[in-house]
Amino acid sequence: MKFTASLLAASLASTADAFSVKPAGYARLGSELYARQPIMAGNWKMNPSTEADALNLANGFVALLHEMEDTCAMDEVEGCTEVVLFPPFPFISKVKDVVGKAGIAVGSQQVYYEDKGAFTGSVSASMVKSVGCEYVLCGHSERRTLFSDDDVNINAKVKKTLEFGMKPILCIGETKEEFDLGITKEVCAMQVSKDLAGVSKEDMKNVVIAYEPVWAIGTGLVCDPESANKVHQFIRTVLERMYDKEVAENIRIQYGGSVTPESVDGLMAMSDIDGCLVGGASLFADKFARIVNFKQVD
Numbered sequence: 001m002k003f004t005a006s007l008l009a010a011s012l013a014s015t016a017d018a019f020s021v022k023p024a025g026y027a028r029l030g031s032e033l034y035a036r037q038p039i040m041a042g043n044w045k046m047n048p049s050t051e052a053d054a055l056n057l058a059n060g061f062v063a064l065l066h067e068m069e070d071t072c073a074m075d076e077v078e079g080c081t082e083v084v085l086f087p088p089f090p091f092i093s094k095v096k097d098v099v100g101k102a103g104i105a106v107g108s109q110q111v112y113y114e115d116k117g118a119f120t121g122s123v124s125a126s127m128v129k130s131v132g133c134e135y136v137l138c139g140h141s142e143r144r145t146l147f148s149d150d151d152v153n154i155n156a157k158v159k160k161t162l163e164f165g166m167k168p169i170l171c172i173g174e175t176k177e178e179f180d181l182g183i184t185k186e187v188c189a190m191q192v193s194k195d196l197a198g199v200s201k202e203d204m205k206n207v208v209i210a211y212e213p214v215w216a217i218g219t220g221l222v223c224d225p226e227s228a229n230k231v232h233q234f235i236r237t238v239l240e241r242m243y244d245k246e247v248a249e250n251i252r253i254q255y256g257g258s259v260t261p262e263s264v265d266g267l268m269a270m271s272d273i274d275g276c277l278v279g280g281a282s283l284f285a286d287k288f289a290r291i292v293n294f295k296q297v298d
């Protein structure tokens with residue numbers, strides 16, 4: 001069933017304890033005033049190898065969404081699942097031409113925090129904004145580990161993204177060693193507080209967080225939904241301390257780490273998982289289309 005704003009209103013009106021149940025359709029409730037719109041994102045990383053392959057993937061994905069009856073993304077109805085693709089820089093414009101018509105957004109896998117100048121190999125927020133990006137990934141674990149992004153420059157990138165009217169998806173999560181040490185919460189709390197330092201409450205409306213346990217990224221190991229949900233709930237408590245309950249309840253928190261068509265429904269059944277950040281499976285049009293069309297299970 002598709003979710004629409006009027007459907008949510010009907011659901012709220014007809015339910016005595018409306019906030020203890022999920023509304024019909026894909027959206028889940030945030031606070032009394034807001035529902036959190038599900039958001040599914042595909043991070044293509046450094047794939048595919050050619051522009052032709054990138055456009056084939058984009059076209060194949062859009063064609064499959066058209067075939068799928070329940071695809072909210074095609075309706076551009078407020079409240080439907082939001083879909084964002086993160087192609088490599090050279091393909092962004094053309095992929096946007098293909099998917100934009102289907103109501104799908106594109107984003108940049110990263111930006112540098114300076115505006116312009118002698119920074120060979122880097123791209124600025126204004127550049128990616130000018131080719132149609134609405135989102136920017138900040139703090140992805142591959143950037144943290146392979147390209148030495150630290151919390152200070154991730155914070156600068158988050159702020160630069162917001163300054164240019166785009167929305168950061170801030171990726172956080174513990175490594176395998178940190179998981180084994182039992183310090184997942186401490187790591188997430190530290191990353192959230194450092195990476196969002198100085199971000200205003202108003203700007204928090206445009207921030208998405210992706211909880212991605214590093215040990216689950218690209219490994220085939222999916223965090224079990226209940227455990228992931230507990231971390232998401234914990235992240236909300238951190239945000240409540242930093243800001244307030246409104247920010248904590250309304251921010252969208254994605255889960256990322258080896259999400260597949262087989263695991264998505266269980267993850268999306270959780271109260272505090274508002275979407276997924278998908279790497280490997282987003283490189284297959286059929287897999288990602290199924291993930292976007294997750295099924296509501298109780």
Ligand code: PEP
Pocket residue numbers: 043212216217218219220256257258259277278279280281
């Ligand atoms: C990612 O790139 O953020 C990711 C979660 O990758 P994968 O789905 O392949 O684990």
